[in-house]
Amino acid sequence: MDASTLAKSAKALILASGLIAASTVIGAAQDAPMPLGTTATIPLNSWYIAPPSGQTLLGAHTFDLTAGNLILLANGQSVSFTGSYAGAKAAYLLLNSSNTYSYYAGSIVGQVVLTFSDGTTQATDLTIGTNLREWRIGSGATVDSLSTTAGAAQVWTGSAQPGMGGGTAVIDMLSLPVATAGKTLTAVALNDTNTWGALKIQLAGLTVDFTAPTPTPTPTPTPTPTCTMNDHAGKVSATTAKNVPHCIATGKAGEKADVTKATTPAAPRSDD
Structure with missing residues (x-):
């Protein structure tokens, strides 16, 4: 899901919530x-x-x-x-x-x-x-x-x-x-x-x-954007999702994990 699609979805959810609130007030x-x-x-x-x-x-x-x-x-x-x-x-x-x-x-x-x-x-x-x-x-x-x-x-x-x-x-x-x-x-x-x-x-x-009086309905929570493994596996995918904060954070976490794995020396073998 690209950034523009997510932005449109968020706007739709906000508009729907506003309409629900308006009907409750009226x-x-x-x-x-x-x-x-x-x-x-x-x-x-x-x-x-x-x-x-x-x-x-x-x-x-x-x-x-x-x-x-x-x-x-x-x-x-x-x-x-x-x-x-x-x-x-x-x-x-x-x-x-x-x-x-x-x-x-x-x-x-x-x-x-x-x-x-x-x-x-x-x-x-x-x-x-x-x-x-x-x-x-x-x-x-x-x-x-x-x-x-x-x-x-x-x-x-x-x-x-x-x-x-x-x-x-x-x-x-x-x-x-x-x-x-x-x-x-x-x-x-x-x-x-x-x-x-x-x-x-x-x-x-x-x-x-x-x-x-009309009971106030429970608003539908805004869904959290999801990222596939490819979305945060490396810099290229993270750049693709650069406008989605969740994907950025997840991507950075994935990159950090990869860097840590690459730079951490292997544990010495018992027979060395």
């Missing part, structure tokens, strides 16, 4: 759907006709709607969810309001608070007509619009049950990117801060997007 982003638990008591299908169910993909994110219920918060009520999500990237909530009459437009009626393992928090106000709106749109008496720049968007549309007034019904998703990368998310709280009227906030699903 990891794979994934959703962690959070069940709403026993606080969710309103069947989705009592409000919506054929709503999404089970482990479902909405707005490119996975939600656990297996229980089939939503949480309904009245004035001053709140709900929180705990967990541990290292490298949290964002939280996503399936969020709407009901009885969202036009006089609530522009009002802050709630807040979502993200809590991290270092004790810091990140709060987002819920403002009617900006990032929160009525679930049954088109009645003419409610706030049905959302801002296009506030992180909320419609992810499902269908029909409301006749007993709920019928007409078009929607589910919106509020996206809350984590402001500081690398933090561990430990809690998500939804607070209804409204103090008057019949407005309610409804949560149908919650998921957290985080980067799952």
Whole structure:
């Protein structure tokens, strides 16, 4: 194996090791759907006709709607969810309001608070007509619009049950990117801060997007160049491998052994 071939092999190994390290650092982003638990008591299908169910993909994110219920918060009520999500990237909530009459437009009626393992928090106000709106749109008496720049968007549309007034019904998703990368998310709280009227906030699903830690693979050791007997038997072969330190060292050792053998006098014979 000549010096240029060994150099190319070494570069390939270094590049491969670098790619392994990069994939370990980046990891794979994934959703962690959070069940709403026993606080969710309103069947989705009592409000919506054929709503999404089970482990479902909405707005490119996975939600656990297996229980089939939503949480309904009245004035001053709140709900929180705990967990541990290292490298949290964002939280996503399936969020709407009901009885969202036009006089609530522009009002802050709630807040979502993200809590991290270092004790810091990140709060987002819920403002009617900006990032929160009525679930049954088109009645003419409610706030049905959302801002296009506030992180909320419609992810499902269908029909409301006749007993709920019928007409078009929607589910919106509020996206809350984590402001500081690398933090561990430990809690998500939804607070209804409204103090008057019949407005309610409804949560149908919650998921957290985080980067799952990837075990660091054991790097493949760089192979030690090997030399044949001819590689270090004499000066000519050692010169051929002059750019390979291992062969140089081995060649010199071989040359030294040959010189020692040639210059060491033979032991005297017993009959001399």
